[in-house]
Amino acid sequence: MSKSSGRRTRRVFNAEFKAKVALAALREDKTLADLCQQFELHPTQIIEWKKQLLANASGVFGTPSKAIEAVDLKPLHAKIGQQALEIDFLESALNKAGLLSADK
Template sequence: MSQRRKFSAASKAKAAHEALSGELTLAAPASKFDAHPTQIAGWKRQAKEDRVAAFFGEAATRRKDAAAAIREFHAKIGRLTMEKVFY
């Protein structure tokens, strides 16, 4: 069974940048970076959504931080509601 190949963040960013330039089809960066055109399209989509942060994990960290803040706010709202009801 073959192992999954891992691409560096820099190579993903370069491939996505070439795909975003729109000068060539997805096949050109795919052959240059030895990746499947579907993979290049995925990196291109990620680059459009989160830009460079998507490849370095910063976007995921921001999402986790936002989710934690929302949970904290909901807990505080619950405590304040309970205080108001019982006092």
């Protein structure tokens, strides 16, 4: 008796491969059957990736608002404030030591 139950393992495709397949489908220089054979995929999968590419293509040319909102500015503002204090302190110390000219 074989350990294999006849089930195929699920294949996982990276984004680069999906984009390659979807772009090939968009070119329309090959039939869907040819693409299925070339990439060893089911036609439904190719059609789905093509739909996803078309639906999300505008994101390539614009900045999604979620990406902008995801940046937490609090630590950046704190760092700027800290550096401003350090610069002021060093400027004062250099002036007292006579190492910095008054006219900057």
